[in-house]
Amino acid sequence: MTATTITDRASRLRTRLARASDIEGSMLAMGALTGLLTGLLASGLILGIRLLQPLLWGGDVLWWELLLLPTAGAFVVGLLVTYVVPEASGSGIVRTMETLAVRGGRFRRRVPLAGLAATTVALSAGASGGREGPIALMGGATGSLVGQLFRLDEDRMKSMVGAGVAAGIGASFNAPIGGMLFAIELILGRMRARSLQVVVVSSVVGSVTARQLVGSGVTFDLPVDYQFSDPWHLLGYAVLGLSAAGLGLAFVRGEAAAFRMFTWLRRRLWRPLTLAIGGLGVGIIALFVPEVLGTGDALPPIEGLIDPVHALLTRDLDVGWAAIGVLAALLVAKFAATMLTIGSGSAVGTFAPTLFTGAALGAMVGIAADTIVPSAGLDPRAFALVGMAAGFSAAARAPLTSIIIVFELTGDYGMVLPLMLSCGVATWLADRWEPDSVYTHPLHERGIVPGELDDIDVLQVVTAGEAMTPDHPSLLDVQPWEEVVDLFERTGSHGFAVVDGGNRLVGVVTRSDVEDAERHPLVRSGRRRVSQLTALDLATQRPVAVHPDDPVHNAVHRMAALDIGRVPVIERRSRRLVGIVRRGDVVGAYQQGLNRHLGDQQRRATRSLRDLAGVSFVEERVAEGSLADGNRVREVAWPARTIVTTIRRGGEVVMPTGDTRFSPGDVVVVLADNASRGTVRHLLTVPSRDGYDPTDPAQQDGVADDEATVE
Known part of the structure; x- marks a missing residue:
């Protein structure tokens, strides 16, 4: 089966799931798939350690073996976490929480299998640690990959990561309830019905899968039945x-x-040597x-x-x-x-x-x-x-x-x-x-704030594509040091995206990166002079980013988590740079979102009146030069049976009186009968012209009334 065929089939399956009437049922199926795959990974880790440990150790171990094996194993792990899977370095729980905070739960495809190899080598060679963090990382990455396959939104993606973590803990220790609580209490930080259902299914499936492959016994088989009897x-x-x-x-x-x-x-x-030093200390x-x-x-x-x-x-x-x-x-x-x-x-x-x-x-x-x-x-x-x-x-x-x-x-x-x-x-x-x-x-x-806001944010109704600065300057990865410094001096900006020849994002350079160039590893090692550095050398590679259809809330969350002032906006599939969301852009997005939020509140509050006989609400923005522009409410020739109910202006809702004056950009909500909706719309949106009478149907432009009706 070719890669193209697999992609086509996955695309068709995504379409079916997107059209399913019960998306939560589809989420449960994805949770079960995550549990199955994570159970296989956990079983592979346990069996891999069981197979590799006897090959490395056994019988009467000599003193030099106690020194050599942990050191050599740590060195091999150092190579893996340096060049293949840096996500596996350190506690997997920390890495999972970091990915949720700054990348919306999106892991790279190589993490599960490469992490499995690194942990198997580490624990088989005698590293002092546990397997729960790594298997939680593998499970979370597996849930993320399933979510990416079906193009889930960020909220559901985080549920899938939590489901993978639960499956990993449940499978690794044959503890499905503990795995579920671990994911909710430590990873997700809250208990929502949608997350809970997916986490439960994934944890049970992962535990059952591992139980069938590696055994059903409890981890510690206690021959003594401990009982508590004396309150003292x-x-x-x-x-x-x-x-x-x-x-x-x-x-x-x-x-x-x-x-x-x-x-x-x-x-x-060299980083692998530092891990070897740690292994030597353990030995x-x-x-x-x-x-x-x-x-x-x-x-x-x-x-x-x-x-x-x-x-x-x-x-x-x-x-x-x-x-x-x-x-x-x-x-x-x-x-x-x-x-x-x-x-x-x-x-x-x-x-x-x-x-x-x-x-x-x-x-x-x-x-x-x-x-x-x-x-x-x-x-x-x-x-x-x-x-x-x-x-x-x-x-x-x-x-x-x-x-x-x-x-x-x-x-x-x-x-x-x-x-x-x-x-x-x-x-x-x-x-x-x-x-x-x-x-x-x-x-x-590291300056990362885990967790997320649970309240409904007005920045969730504005997309990054709407708020971003599309024409912000960027740097090519091969641009030399002098040109990087010159761009910072000319623009006064604090940071730029770095792109390759295809305009794909490869990094971000900040002013502090330029100021700290003397301490760059390439300079400190003597391999390059500062003047020989390129934009890519200076850049933070694999930076966090958002997509044009992501809410601005996601961009703000990443900026707050990392204490940075800008987030690149890239196309979802090609990673081509399309813009940057800066702190200043967030201010405008907040105002835009507040207006939309207020409009939604207003429509909900007035929806109960929409069924009045022959009457409906019309919502329009006052155009510059229209008959309403600059006039007071009582000065506009409104049709009979018309009431101006509210005006939204600059993020505030104004309750109008006869002396309230209209300004361009005001969003006006008018209660009018069906016969007058077109007239009301013309008064608010059509520039005035000599001899025009908005109350004369013969002079109207014939715009469909339904377009102005608020449903």
């Missing part, structure tokens, strides 16, 4: 919540510090605490090594301060290894490390409580279970997701009250100490 035990779980808040804050601040450190390194070294820690390798629940098959999380939940734990010291060392080692992995930009997530460290922290609190009050009958394993949820809740600020997803991961529902108390205390206190979560803090550090 809640004091211990409250202390655990307080401790988990500190753990969550440590993840937020620790990842930020690690990211700054590796950013400093990336400015001086050094693994020499002393090999349990830090991998996710914590699926360690490399090294002889004598047991999964620490499973051990904390299922085995009898030693009681005493020495046991607490061992767990503290395990927690610190896993935390440090995770910071090195995440901070360097490897393709892993944060979810599994928070479960690992949370379980260790919970076991520490439980052992301490049992040591201090041995007669209370506390079970440290139950504290480890609750600590998993509390740790993630404090880091991600998602208590509901944490509670439900731990239920599904363990299959145990006997600890509802302790889970609710610890997660509630941890989230509340962590939010007081640090408003940002482990997922939103990196975005704010």
